[in-house]
Every structure is written in C-alpha cells, then in structure tokens.
Amino acid sequence: xxxxxxxxxxxxxxxxxxxxxxxxxxxxxxxxxxxxxxxxxxxxxxxxxxxxxxxxxxxxxxxxxxxxxxxxxxxxxxxxxxxxxxxxxxxxxxxxxxxxxxxxxxxxxxxxxxxxxxxxxxxxxxxxxxxxxxxxxxxxxxxxxxxxxxxxxxxxxxxxxxxxxxxxxxxxxxxxxxxxxxxxxxxxxxxxxxxxxxxxxxxxxxxxxxxxxxxxxxxxxxxxxxxxxxxxxxxxxxxxxxxxxxxxxxxxxxxxxxxxxxxxxxxxxxxxxxxxxxxxxxxxxxxxxxxxxxxxxxxxxxxxxxxxxxxxxxxxxxxxxxxxxxxxxxxxxxxxxxxxxxxxxxxxxxxxxxxxxxxxxxxxxxxxxxxxxxx
Amino acid sequence: xxxxxxxxxxxxxxxxxxxxxxxxxxxxxxxxxxxxxxxxxxxxxxxxxxxxxxxxxxxxxxxxxxxxxxxxxxxxxxxxxxxxxxxxxxxxxxxxxxxxxxxxxxxxxxxxxxxxxxxxxxxxxxxxxxxxxxxxxxxxxxxxxxxxxxxxxxxxxxxxxxxxxxxxxxxxxxxxxxxxxxxxxxxxxxxxxxxxxxxxxxxxxxxxxxxxxxxxxxxxxxxxxxxxxxxxxxxxxxxxxxxxxxxxxxxxxxxxxxxxxx
Numbered sequence: 001x002x003x004x005x006x007x008x009x010x011x012x013x014x015x016x017x018x019x020x021x022x023x024x025x026x027x028x029x030x031x032x033x034x035x036x037x038x039x040x041x042x043x044x045x046x047x048x049x050x051x052x053x054x055x056x057x058x059x060x061x062x063x064x065x066x067x068x069x070x071x072x073x074x075x076x077x078x079x080x081x082x083x084x085x086x087x088x089x090x091x092x093x094x095x096x097x098x099x100x101x102x103x104x105x106x107x108x109x110x111x112x113x114x115x116x117x118x119x120x121x122x123x124x125x126x127x128x129x130x131x132x133x134x135x136x137x138x139x140x141x142x143x144x145x146x147x148x149x150x151x152x153x154x155x156x157x158x159x160x161x162x163x164x165x166x167x168x169x170x171x172x173x174x175x176x177x178x179x180x181x182x183x184x185x186x187x188x189x190x191x192x193x194x195x196x197x198x199x200x201x202x203x204x205x206x207x208x209x210x211x212x213x214x215x216x217x218x219x220x221x222x223x224x225x226x227x228x229x230x231x232x233x234x235x236x237x238x239x240x241x242x243x244x245x246x247x248x249x250x251x252x253x254x255x256x257x258x259x260x261x262x263x264x265x266x267x268x269x270x271x272x273x274x275x276x277x278x279x280x281x282x283x284x285x286x287x288x289x290x291x292x293x294x295x296x297x298x299x300x301x302x303x304x305x306x307x308x309x310x311x312x313x314x315x316x317x318x319x320x321x322x323x324x325x326x327x328x329x330x331x332x333x334x335x336x337x338x339x340x341x342x343x344x345x346x347x348x349x350x351x352x353x354x355x356x357x358x359x360x361x362x363x364x365x366x367x368x369x370x371x372x373x374x375x
Numbered sequence: 376x377x378x379x380x381x382x383x384x385x386x387x388x389x390x391x392x393x394x395x396x397x398x399x400x401x402x403x404x405x406x407x408x409x410x411x412x413x414x415x416x417x418x419x420x421x422x423x424x425x426x427x428x429x430x431x432x433x434x435x436x437x438x439x440x441x442x443x444x445x446x447x448x449x450x451x452x453x454x455x456x457x458x459x460x461x462x463x464x465x466x467x468x469x470x471x472x473x474x475x476x477x478x479x480x481x482x483x484x485x486x487x488x489x490x491x492x493x494x495x496x497x498x499x500x501x502x503x504x505x506x507x508x509x510x511x512x513x514x515x516x517x518x519x520x521x522x523x524x525x526x527x528x529x530x531x532x533x534x535x536x537x538x539x540x541x542x543x544x545x546x547x548x549x550x551x552x553x554x555x556x557x558x559x560x561x562x563x564x565x566x567x568x569x570x571x572x573x574x575x576x577x578x579x580x581x582x583x584x585x586x587x588x589x590x591x592x593x594x595x596x597x598x599x600x601x602x603x604x605x606x607x608x609x610x611x612x613x614x615x616x617x618x619x620x621x622x623x624x625x626x627x628x629x630x631x632x633x634x635x636x637x
Contacts, residue, residue, distance in 0.1 A: 049538050069541040070549075076542040082535040086557045096543035099553070148544060 001025040001184060002046060002074075002152060007055035009038070009045050016041055016208040018055060023186060025151070028178045028200030031188045032219075034231055038208040039188040040079075043154050046186075047074050059151075074152045075145035075183075079160055081137055088127045089120075089140055096148035107147065114143040117180075118173065135166040142173070146181065153177070155187040159194070171197060192232060196220060204228050221278065222357050229276055229359070235328040236351075237276040242267050250353060256325045259351060260297040263358035274359045279315060281355035282329035285348040286339065295350035302327070304345045316341065318349060327351075403619065406612045414609040424610075426590045427598040428617060434506065434594065435574035438513035442521045442570055447563065450525030451551070455534065471519040479515055480583025508585035509592055513574040521570045528562025529555065564632050572625045576618070595621075 001024060008017035016038040023029050033039050044050040046057055048069040057064040059072060083092050093114070097107035115124055118139040123132055132140060138158060145153060155174070159167040171194065178185050178200075189195055195202050196216045204212045204219060212224035223229035229237060240255035251267065253259045253275060261275060283295055291299060302318035305326065314336040319326050327349065331339070341347070418424055453465060471479060486492050487502060502508035532555055540550035556563075578596035585592040587601050595618050602611035 044538075047538075047542060049541070068546070069538070070544045070546060072542075074542055076539055078535050078539060080533070080535055082533065082539045084536060084540075084554055084558075086554075086560075095540070095553075099540075099544040099549065144543070 001060055002186075003058040004042075004046060005056050005058065007042075007045060007057065008053045009041055009050060010053040011041050011050070014038060014041070014208060016045075017052075019210050021203060021210060021213070023152075023184060025184055026178075026182050028175070028185045028187065028198060030195040030198050030200060030202045031186060031205055032192060032195040032202050033190060033205035035190055037190075037205045039190075039205055040156055042205065043076075043156055043186070043188060047076060047154060048072055072152075073148075073150050074154055075148070075150035077138075077141055077145050077153070077155045077158045079157045081141040081158070083129045083137055083141055083144070085129060087129070089123050089125070089129055089132070092129060092140060093120075093124075093143045093147055095144060100148055102148065110147055110149070111143075114146055117176070118143050134162050135170065138162065138166075138170055139173075142170075142177070146177065146183065150183065152184045152186065155185065157189055159189075159191075167194075175199070204231065206231055221281075221355070223276070223359070225359060226274055229274075229357075234276045235279060236282065237274055238325060240273055240275050242269050242271045242273060244269065251358070253358075257298075257300075257320065257323055259356065260353050261356040261358055262354045263356065265358055267358070267360070271360065275356055276359075277351050277356050279328045279330040281352060282327060283350045283352065284316070284329060284331065284339075285350060287348070291348075291350070294352060294354075297353045298351040298356075300349055300351075302347055302349050304341060304343050304347060307341070307343060318347060406615060409608045409612045410616070411609075415613055418610055418613040423589045423593070424598070424614070427593050427595050427614070430506065430509065430593070431575050431595040434509045434513055435571050435577075438510045438574045439517060439521075439567055439571040441510070441514050442518040442574075443525075443563065443567060445518055446521035446525045446566070447556075449522050450527075451529050451555070453522070453526045454529035468519050468522050471515060472523065476512075476516050476577060476579030476581075477583055480512055480580035483511060483515060483580065483584050502584055504586045504588060504592060506585070506592060509581050509594060512580035512584040513577045516577050516580050517570040517574050520573060521566050524566035524569065525559070525562060528559045528566070531562070532558045561632065568625055568628055568632065572622060575621060575625075 003022040004019050006017070007019045007021075008015070010016075019042060031039050031042065041050060045052045048057075048064060048067060059067075064072060084095065087095065090111075093111060094107060096102075097104075097110075115121060120136075120139055120143060123136045123140055126132060129137065129140070141158075159170060162170070174185065174187070175198065177183055185200075187198060196219075199216060201213065202216060202219045203210055204224075206227045211228045212219060214222075214224075219228070220232070223232055223234065226237070238255060238257055238259075240253040240257065240259065242251055243254040244252040246252060246260070250260055250262050253261060253273065259275060267273060285291055285295065285299075300323075301321045303321065304316055305319045306317040308315045308317075313330050313332050316329050316331060317326055318329065329349065331341075449468070453461070453468075484503065487496065500507060502511050536554045536558065537547075537550040540554045541547070545553055575594075576596055577594075578600065581592075581594055582597055582600070587593045587597040589598075589601070593601060595614055599611050599614045599618070602608075602614060
C-alpha cells in the first residue's frame with residue numbers, strides 16, 4: 001500500500017538511497033539499523049515532512065509528491081512522543097478528530113475502544129500530561145495516533161526511554177493493534193532483539209542504504225552482506241577460498257579453517273569468500289558422545305580459552321587446534337552447568353555445513369529482495 | 376572547601392549585590408526631599424501631566440502590539456526556515472537593538488524623504504511632531520527586541536510537535552495556531568511586557584521624530600526632560616515617581632508570568 005521507488009534523500013552531508021521498498025496493507029515491517037543509518041530521515045520522507053531529492057512515494061498507487069503530510073493518513077509516533085503539553089490527556093487523544101472535524105459521536109466510540117484496548121481508563125482523566133508515567137505517555141500517544149483511523153502507523157524508536165518490562169507489554173500491544181485494527185505498521189528500531197521479537201518482515205538500513213529485506217530467519221541466518229553480518233553481531237566470520245565443488249553440490253573451502261558448506265551460491269574455484277556462522281549454530285560435542293552424521297563434516301578439536309556469562313546463557317571462546325582461528329559459541333546455562341566446563345578444557349565442536357553462510361568478501365552491493373508481498 | 380573559604384566566597388557574592396541594592400535605593404530615595412503632598416496633588420491634577428501619562432500608555436501599547444504583529448511571524452520564520460542570507464538578515468534585524476535611539480530617530484526622519492516615505496506621506500501619514508511619530512519611534516526601537524525574544528521562544532519549541540500535528544491533520548498554518556502559538560504563549564506575553572516597558576521609557580527616538588509639544592506629543596520621559604530643562608524639580612520628581620511605579624508594576628508582572636508554568 002505504501003511504496004518508495006528509487007527514493008533518494010539529501011540532508012546536509014548525509015545521502016540516503018536509492019531506496020525501493022513496498023509495504024503491503026496490514027503488514028508489520030521493522031526498519032532495523034544502527035544510529036545514523038538514516039531511518040528517521042526515510043520515515044520523514046515517506047510522511048512528506050522531508051522533500052526527497054529524487055524518486056517517488058506512492059500510497060495506494062497514488063503519487064504523493066503533491067500531497068502534504070496531513071493528506072497522507074499516516075499516524076506517527078516519534079521517539080519523544082511529542083504529547084502536546086498545553087492539552088489534557090483527553091484533548092491530546094482527540095486532537096486528530098477535532099482537526100479533521102470527524103463525527104463527534106464516532107470519535108467518542110473510537111476513544112472508548114482505544115481506551116479499553118490500551119488500558120487508559122485512569123490516565124484519561126488527567127489534565128496535566130507531565131503527571132503520566134513513561135508507559136502511560138506512550139499509550140496516550142498511541143491512542144492519539146490511532147484515533148483518526150489511520151491506514152499506516154509509523155513508529156520511530158518509541159521504546160527508547162522505557163524499561164524492559166513496559167517495553168515488552170507495549171510490543172505485545174503493537175502486534176495486537178496490527179492484527180485487530182488492521183493498521184499497517186512501519187516500526188523503526190536499532191534494537192535487533194526487538195526487530196526479531198516483533199516477528200514481521202525486517203528491512204536492514206545501514207549507511208543510508210537498504211541492505212536487506214526478509215523474514216526474521218532470513219535476516220538472522222543469512223545476512224545479505226558483511227555490513228549486515230557485522231551489524232547483527234556475527235562473531236564467527238572467516239576469510240576462505242573456494243577449493244573444490246563437491247559432486248553433491250556443496251563446496252570445500254580452505255584457509256584458516258578447512259570447511260565444507262552447503263551454500264547454494266555458484267562460486268567458481270579460487271574465489272575468495274567470507275564465511276560465517278552464528279554462535280547458537282556452533283555445536284559442542286560431549287567427549288563421551290558419538291558424532292552424528294550431520295556433524296562430521298566440519299568437526300574440530302579445540303581448547304576453551306575464555307568464558308563469559310550473560311545471565312541466561314554462556315559464551316565460550318574456543319581456539320581451534322592446528323589453526324589460528326577462534327570461534328565463539330553459546331550454551332544455555334543448564335547445558336553449561338551439566339558439562340562443568342572451564343578454560344583450558346579440550347572440547348570438540350562442529351560447524352554444521354547447512355548453518356554456514358557464504359559471501360564474496362568485499363561485497364559492498366546490497367542484496368536481497370527489496371520488496372515483498374504477502375503470501 | 377573549608378568553612379572559612381566558604382564564608383569568603385559568600386561575602387564576594389553578597390557584597391556587590393548589597394552595594395547595587397543600596398545604590399538603586401539611593402537613586403529612588405534621593406528624590407524624597409523634593410517631594411511633598413501639595414506639589415503631588417497639584418501635579419496630578421494638571422491636564423498636561425495626565426495627557427503625557429495617557430499618551431505614553433496608549434502609544435506604548437499600540438507600538439508594542441504592532442511590533443508583535445511583525446515579530447511573531449518574523450521570529451517564527453527565523454527560528455524555523457532556512458534560506459540564503461539568513462545570517463545577514465538576522466544581523467540586520469539586530470541593528471536597532473544596539474543603535475542609540477537618537478540615531479534611530481534621525482534615521483526615521485531621513486527615511487521620510489525616500490520614495491517609500493513620500494508614498495506614506497501621500498497616503499496621509501505624517502510622522503514629524505505627531506502622535507503617529509511617537510508610535511513609529513517606539514515601534515522602531517522595540518520591534519527588533521521583540522523579534523529576538525520571539526525567535527528564542529520558538530526555537531525552544533521542538534518542531535516535532537508541529538510534525539505530529541501535521542500528521543494528525545493540521546495544515547502548516549493550523550499546526551502553528553493550534554500547537555506552536557499556545558506553547559509560545561509565555562514567551563509572547565513576556566516579550567509584550569518587556570517591549571511595552573521599553574516603549575514607555577523611550578525618549579531619544581521619540582524626541583527626534585515627534586518633538587516634545589506639551590499636551591500633544593510629550594510622553595512621560597520627554598515631560599521629565601522638559602521639566603528638568605525648566606528647572607521644575609518638583610514636577611520632574613512626580614513624573615519620575617509615576618514612571619517608577621508603572622515600570623515596577625510591569626517588571627513584577629514579568630516575574631509573575633515568567634515563573635508560571637504554561
């Protein structure tokens with residue numbers, strides 16, 4: 001329903017784009033990227049608050065260049081919420097209905113619906129918005145945004161000032177709003193965990209360019225390029241060379257590690273590649289256990305050189321024997337306790353062939369499907 | 376910091392403060408010997424004095440309202456818009472604040488002899504030795520100050536409020552009227568009061584443009600000057616007292632307004 005075509009934005013020295021992005025009606029798209037990537041600028045261009053240098057924005061197939069922000073029917077929840085300090089809670093929520101001269105009776109019904117949905121019975125009676133808690137302010141801002149019945153809801157890091165518990169409740173509310181009210185949501189965040197938790201499609205924006213667009217799993221396990229891999233905190237990245245194409249279609253790679261990988265990429269022998277695997281996909285094999293067939297290909301003897309605890313899990317840093325490579329892997333606390341591991345212990349690890357991703361190493365070009373449709 | 380150092384530091388702060396307060400009280404109290412009940416009654420019933428008070432109040436109010444009518448949009452434009460030559464224009468608008476009012480008054484008179492000045496004259500607007508001249512002089516002195524204050528007020532308001540208002544359905548003008556202007560209310564009231572106080576005390580430019588005709592163009596400050604030049608001390612003292620009372624009331628009001636939440 002909203003579509004950016006070859007959108008380019010110039011803001012001071014910053015250049016964004018060209019961005020091609022399409023968000024179908026009713027979907028939940030998370031725009032993920034580090035700070036300074038241009039996420040807010042992209043939102044502002046889609047909303048009509050910023051004039052693009054080139055390209056166009058289409059809303060339901062209609063070109064938006066001549067439409068001011070107030071005619072786009074997009075609701076906006078900025079990072080600082082921007083609740084109007086001179087208005088009461090109720091006047092804040094009803095602002096859009098009054099400005100648009102919506103039917104007062106219908107607005108009251110909508111208000112009642114939103115108050116029930118967002119648990120605003122208490123806050124609704126407050127005259128001074130500065131007396132609201134952080135979570136209440138956010139729900140009031142959400143109700144204000146949703147009251148005029150927008151087609152689209154744009155959220156710009158709305159949870160940045162809240163503690164984790166309240167953030168989780170609001171994330172659940174946002175998914176409910178998406179499902180029950182049918183509002184299409186574009187949610188900007190720098191928080192990977194939030195992007196994956198929200199569960200819809202994810203677009204990764206880094207350095208003003210849309211690097212990848214896909215499902216949570218596609219993004220998590222198959223970064224489109226090294227910038228995405230580094231931003232998503234892939235710790236195990238190796239520089240290797242394609243040594244052999246195996247008869248079963250897999251590739252043998254040589255370098256600091258000798259690996260077999262199941263990548264579908266058709267790369268000729270001799271190509272330099274970057275190969276990676278997520279910490280969670282590295283398997284630690286107990287000394288007394290037999291090795292399963294799928295773990296035999298990339299099996300290495302290693303020594304634990306460091307251990308970090310992260311509350312719910314431990315990260316082990318292991319040095320591969322007879323190789324300069326070190327690898328990180330995560331173990332849930334229960335497994336870590338059962339194994340009774342310590343630094344200096346000898347272990348075996350396996351890098352499952354199908355869990356490895358492969359990229360040409362200096363791949364600056366963003367890749368991946370930059371628009372998606374439902375189904 | 377030892378208690379001894381603390382005392383010395385406090386003394387270094389309080390001593391200048393005390394000296395200043397004493398100096399101002401001396402200035403205020405110095406006129407007491409020249410003031411007595413009978414002259415006060417006599418002066419307060421004189422029509423020229425009442426004319427001066429009335430002219431000062433009316434002209435300062437009109438000049439300030441006119442200044443705000445320009446300064447609200449101009450200050451907002453300087454706070455929000457980016458355009459080539461903005462810094463130059465900003466500096467140009469600062470000039471009347473630093474220029475001595477006597478020079479400003481002279482410049483107004485000279486501008487009357489330019490094509491736009493002659494055009495205004497042909498429309499029936501005459502400034503020299505008229506009440507319109509008093510208002511024009513006061514407007515010229517205070518308008519730059521008003522632009523400066525309002526620009527600062529608008530800059531304090533996050534543009535995010537206007538952006539959210541736009542997406543909720545307001546036009547650019549609508550978001551200004553419904554959100555920005557109410558949020559700038561305190562700054563607008565404060566700048567009205569300060570500009571008004573500056574206008575009512577204005578002397579240099581007013582005298583240059585409108586002169587000091589008693590009962591016609593003589594404001595409170597020019598009446599003080601007239602009284603002193605005629606060595607009429609008791610009259611000057613009464614006028615000063617009235618000016619002090621008005622100024623004090625206005626400044627106190629600024630404190631009240633400034634200290635209140637929007």
